Amino acid sequence: MRIDVENLAEAGRAFEHAYEPGALELDSESASLSREARVAGRASRRGEEIRVKGKIEAGIEVACDRCLAPIAVPLEVEFETAFIPQERAAAAEENVELHAEDMGLAAFEGDAIDLDELVREQILLALPNRHLCREECRGLCPTCGADLNAGGCGCEHKETDPRWAALADLKKEKE
Ligand SMILES: [Zn+2]
Numbered sequence: 001m002r003i004d005v006e007n008l009a010e011a012g013r014a015f016e017h018a019y020e021p022g023a024l025e026l027d028s029e030s031a032s033l034s035r036e037a038r039v040a041g042r043a044s045r046r047g048e049e050i051r052v053k054g055k056i057e058a059g060i061e062v063a064c065d066r067c068l069a070p071i072a073v074p075l076e077v078e079f080e081t082a083f084i085p086q087e088r089a090a091a092a093e094e095n096v097e098l099h100a101e102d103m104g105l106a107a108f109e110g111d112a113i114d115l116d117e118l119v120r121e122q123i124l125l126a127l128p129n130r131h132l133c134r135e136e137c138r139g140l141c142p143t144c145g146a147d148l149n150a151g152g153c154g155c156e157h158k159e160t161d162p163r164w165a166a167l168a169d170l171k172k173e174k175e
C-alpha cells in the first residue's frame with residue numbers, strides 16, 4: 001500500500017491496512033508473517049517533511065537458531081518516521097555533506113510513501129537477533145541432522161551441553 005502525500009494537509013490523514021500472510025514479503029530467509037499484520041496510523045505534513053506515525057501488530061514466524069523449529073513471535077511496534085522528498089535528500093547530501101539517514105530521515109520518491117517498505121523495515125528491526133525455541137534447546141545432531149530434543153539419534157557424539165551450544169551461537173553471531 002502507498003500513502004498518497006500530494007494533497008496531504010498539515011492536520012494529516014489517518015491510514016489503516018491489513019496484510020494477509022503472503023501479501024507482505026519480509027525479504028528475510030528466517031522470518032515470515034504467520035498471521036495478518038495490521039498497521040494503523042496517521043500521516044501529516046510539515047513543510048516538505050512528511051511524518052508517518054503509527055502502530056503495527058503482527059505475528060511473525062521465525063526458525064529456532066539451533067533446531068529450526070518454527071517459533072511464533074507476536075510483535076507490537078510503534079513507529080514514527082519522517083520522510084523528505086528524494087530530490088531534497090540528494091541535494092542535502094551534496095551541499096552540506098549531511099546524509100538524510102544520519103538525521104533520522106527517510107526519503108520518498110514521487111508523491112507517495114511506500115507503506116509496505118516501512119512496515120517491512122519496522123518488523124525486521126523489532127525482531128530479536130536470536131531465536132531459541134527454549135533456552136535449553138539441544139539443537140540438531142551435527143552428523144545426521146536429527147532433532148536432539150526428541151531424544152538420541154544413535155550417532156556417536158558427546159552429549160551436547162546447552163551452554164556450549166550457546167557459545168557456538170555467540171561465535172556464529174560474531175562471524
Ligand atoms: Zn530449538
Ligand SMILES: [Zn+2]
Pocket residue numbers: 141142143144145146153154155
Ligand atoms: Zn545423529
